[in-house]
Amino acid sequence: MSRTRTVYLYGSVFLIRADLELRIPKFSERKSSSLQINDDIYEILRRSLAGYQISRSECLRLMEIENGSPDMYHLFFVANRLTHEKFNGSGEVHAQVGIDFASCPRKCLFCVFGSASSEHLELSKEEVVSRAKLFEEGGADAIYLMTTAGFDFDRYLDIGGAVREAVSPRMPLVANIDDFGPSEAQELVDEGFTATYHVVRLREGRDTEIKPETRIATIKNASRAGLKIFFCVEPVGPEHTSEEIVDLMFLGRELGVAFSGAMRRTSVPGTPLQRYGEIRWIELAKIVAVTRLVMGDSVAAHCTHEPNLPSLMAGANLVWAETGPNPRDICPDTSRRGGRGLTVQECKSLLWEAGFKTGRSQDLQHRHQE
Incomplete structure (x- = not known):
């Protein structure tokens, strides 16, 4: 022995x-x-x-x-x-601007937007640009623009183009939107987007009104157009089996994604899956760690959400700051008082506590340009 x-x-x-x-x-x-x-x-x-x-x-x-x-x-x-x-001891903070708070036609059972609501909020193009610039000034390593599935695609492109012009040309710009076809993928590239956050969620087609095949088709459309694919095993709840979770780990690797990781499901008040509760951070950290072993050297980073120290000591090095509407938050603006969203600096502090370097955004962006 x-x-x-x-x-x-x-x-x-x-x-x-x-x-x-x-x-x-x-x-x-x-x-x-x-x-x-x-x-x-x-x-x-x-x-x-x-x-x-x-x-x-x-x-x-x-x-x-x-x-x-x-x-x-x-x-x-x-x-x-x-x-x-x-990753040479470096951590990353990606920053998401939620554009609209509205009832979403996809009716995901874990999402605040999936619950029927007459409340509607939409940030103006100028406000989205302003918040994106603030994220960049704070040292974010990528900017995400997120909408509900019912948001008009042409309006989204217009907003994305304005953000692209306002931030550094080296800043990765990431689309987090509904499923799309080959032509829409190319339009995103033409407008200056460099990646898309798009995943097959746990129990896709059961807890959502989207077929897994549709999600995979979108990922392949994006990849063929030259967009990097940002992926995650999510949203993990207590009811999910190890087999389901491991299946998504390997799907991410098979799809050749730029990064993976894991996110736990937030028990959002009023959503149908609230009754199941949440897994503990330590359980999420274990899933993050196993996913890290699956992805090996094939990725440019490894994520966890929401930001938490256990996962950052178990293989994750990427977390998100958030502003505007958030699918895990009943507060219409997650960065306001009482909201769940963290600032870029709060995320950097967590990374520092976990032992990572957190330089200005330009120090890390080269990995996403390769």
């Missing part, structure tokens, strides 16, 4: 196998035989550090890891090490 070390870290005790070469600060040591990492978990993590692509069955095994166990801390360390080595 391999030699092991008992390590006390952040108030927890766990054993480190010497041949795994986990470079963790040693605060104190003592002999123990009850805290050793499981051999099968060790082998999966060892292979991941060596650059091997893990299998679906191995991912399912990692999803079985008990929260708070020595295996969990080993998993977190390996995912975090992969991220710090791949």
Whole structure:
């Protein structure tokens, strides 16, 4: 059996196998035989550090890891090490401007816009431009423009073009909108968009009125037009199985996305899925870590949402600041008092607390231009 070390870290005790070469600060040591990492978990993590692509069955095994166990801390360390080595210890803050608060025709059961409401709010083009510029001045690494599915596409292009002219030409501009075809994808590129945030959500077609095939078709349309694909395993709730979650991990890799990660579902008051509640941050961190191992060296970043420290110590290095309408917030402007949205500086502070470098946006943007 391999030699092991008992390590006390952040108030927890766990054993480190010497041949795994986990470079963790040693605060104190003592002999123990009850805290050793499981051999099968060790082998999966060892292979991941060596650059091997893990299998679906191995991912399912990692999803079985008990929260708070020595295996969990080993998993977190390996995912975090992969991220710090791949991205040179740099964190990213992407910033989203929500444009409209309105009843959405897609009726997603987890979204505040999916609930029938007569309330309607829409930011003017000038206001969207102003908020995008404030995000850039604050040091954001990418600007997202989000709308509900019913928003007029031509008006969206007009707003996007105005934002493109107002911010640096090096600033990634990301579309977060309804599904679209090949011609719309090309129009987005022509207007200066560089990427789209588009995912197949958990239980797509059951908890939403969109077929998974439609979402995948949009992703492929965007990719063919030259848009980068920003992806995430979301929105994760307590009712979702490990099999469902792992399926989306591998779908992201198969689609060749620029980044992946994981987001937990917010229990939004008044939404049909509120009754299920939320998973804990530590559970989300485990999903973030496993997803990081799945994506390997194929990505330019690894995300978590909403911003949280456990995930930033388990392989994530990208979080979002938000303003305007937010699908997880009953407040029409998520950046106002009482809203859920964080500022760019608040996000940078979280990244700093987790040990990441958070320079001005231009320090990191080159990765998105490659």
